[in-house]
Amino acid sequence: MIDTSVEYAQQLDSRDPLAALRDRFAIPRPRQSDELTYLVGHSLGLQPKAARDLVIEELDKWADLGVAGHFRTDRPWAPYHESIAEPMAKLVGALPREIVAMNGLTVNLHLLMASFYRPTAERHEILIEDHAFPSDHYVAESQLRLHGYDPGKALITVAPRPGTDNLDREDILETIAARGERLALVLLPGIQYYTGQVLPMAEIVAAGHRVGANVGLDLAHAAGNIEMSLHDWGPDFAAWCTYKYLNSGPGSTAIAYVHERHLSNPDIPRLEGWWGHDKASRFDMDNRFVDPNTAEAWQMSNSAILSTAPVIASLGEFERAGGMGPLRAKAERIGTYLDSMLDELVGDRVERITPGSPAERGSQVSLRMRGGIDGQSVFDQLLAADIQCDWRFPDVIRVAPTSLYNTFSDVHRFTTLLSSILS
Numbered sequence: 087m088i089d090t091s092v093e094y095a096q097q098l099d100s101r102d103p104l105a106a107l108r109d110r111f112a113i114p115r116p117r118q119s120d121e122l123t124y125l126v127g128h129s130l131g132l133q134p135k136a137a138r139d140l141v142i143e144e145l146d147k148w149a150d151l152g153v154a155g156h157f158r159t160d161r162p163w164a165p166y167h168e169s170i171a172e173p174m175a176k177l178v179g180a181l182p183r184e185i186v187a188m189n190g191l192t193v194n195l196h197l198l199m200a201s202f203y204r205p206t207a208e209r210h211e212i213l214i215e216d217h218a219f220p221s222d223h224y225v226a227e228s229q230l231r232l233h234g235y236d237p238g239k240a241l242i243t244v245a246p247r248p249g250t251d252n253l254d255r256e257d258i259l260e261t262i263a264a265r266g267e268r269l270a271l272v273l274l275p276g277i278q279y280y281t282g283q284v285l286p287m288a289e290i291v292a293a294g295h296r297v298g299a300n301v302g303l304d305l306a307h308a309a310g311n312i313e314m315s316l317h318d319w320g321p322d323f324a325a326w327c328t329y330k331y332l333n334s335g336p337g338s339t340a341i342a343y344v345h346e347r348h349l350s351n352p353d354i355p356r357l358e359g360w361w362g363h364d365k366a367s368r369f370d371m372d373n374r375f376v377d378p379n380t381a382e383a384w385q386m387s388n389s390a391i392l393s394t395a396p397v398i399a400s401l402g403e404f405e406r407a408g409g410m411g412p413l414r415a416k417a418e419r420i421g422t423y424l425d426s427m428l429d430e431l432v433g434d435r436v437e438r439i440t441p442g443s444p445a446e447r448g449s450q451v452s453l454r455m456r457g458g459i460d461g462q463s464v465f466d467q468l469l470a471a472d473i474q475c476d477w478r479f480p481d482v483i484r485v486a487p488t489s490l491y492n493t494f495s496d497v498h499r500f501t502t503l504l505s506s507i508l509s
């Protein structure tokens with residue numbers, strides 16, 4: 087039986103080796119009470135205080151230097167994005183040259199599909215999950231239409247079995263095997279956004295490659311949340327945003343990943359722009375594209391500096407934490423505490439649809455109210471008490487105690503309030 091006292095939660099906080107990091111983030115101001123509990127890192131991560139300094143630094147540089155900010159200064163704009171590749175690669179188990187910071191997530195999915203969705207009459211199907219995030223659904227459907235195929239026939243989906251919430255590993259792998267040579271692309275998330283389920287990425291990549299399909303991963307909910315070995319798993323491409331667990335601000339610069347085996351390959355077509363041209367000769371302006379032999383070949387435009395600066399600030403906080411290992415260790419401790427508190431305080435009035443095993447979940451836990459309880463009203467009452475979580479139609483409240491800034495006391499406050507709302 088768990089000790090449900092606030093003192094016990096505080097004791098757990100006092101033993102948390104990452105506790106000091108919380109002060110490095112701006113915690114939103116409470117509206118109704120003394121303290122706001124922020125459990126929405128899966129949606130918009132909190133602002134690292136260092137982000138403000140870095141953005142101001144760029145505004146000052148612009149004011150002070152004008153165009154000279156591109157080259158003749160500290161942290162110049164021309165190579166600005168380059169400092170992201172190495173720390174970002176560490177977080178996801180990639181090589182720095184496989185990573186480039188650019189655009190938004192959905193844009194990157196389309197650009198990468200220009201290279202890795204190359205349908206033919208015989209092989210043109212795309213596999214996604216039935217409850218894919220709307221953008222992934224629209225990306226796949228619009229790519230099919232762009233190439234002249236009917237999504238009604240060529241979009242293949244895999245769904246949880248009736249009466250269940252999570253995708254069954256066997257079902258995913260068997261669907262891939264069954265589509266066989268008709269399958270051109272598997273496009274799946276690392277973590278399912280609604281349930282928080284971690285998908286078996288390595289096995290999905292291997293299964294896709296076995297039938298000759300390319301495999302792309304949407305890592306919006308996985309990057310900065312769970313440990314990955316992207317390079318070893320070998321997806322052809324991946325993309326993720328930086329505003330969720332990567333705490334880089336609304337609409338911040340996203341990431342594209344291309345596996346090393348596809349770099350410098352003249353047989354892979356690409357949509358190109360001048361910023362993808364190798365930097366040594368970019369300004370020769372001779373209109374002959376020179377491949378930089380990195381994922382930067384996919385970068386079309388010069389970097390959006392003001393929305394890239396926070397990414398650099400946030401990656402600094404991940405470095406300070408010691409990388410994904412210590413962050414995952416805390417996530418497991420805080421997740422176990424959350425589970426125990428829910429078991430003790432709300433019991434079967436709430437169903438956890440996120441898988442229980444640490445290998446199949448990240449920081450997010452999705453909760454469904456049972457027995458005719460109106461989930462939307464529960465959510466509204468939590469919000470009115472300054473507990474920020476989110477409501478996803480039709481019936482799920484999502485919470486994500488994230489390791490960089492959440493505390494055991496946050497989880498205590500959430501679970502005790504939920505219990506009193508439900509009683």
Ligand SMILES: Cc1ncc(COP(=O)(O)O)c(C=O)c1O
Binds near residue numbers: 190191219275279
């Ligand atoms: C899984 C997933 N894919 C794609 C997107 C779309 O991201 P963006 O609007 O940055 O393109 C989101 C946004 O939350 C998401 O959660």
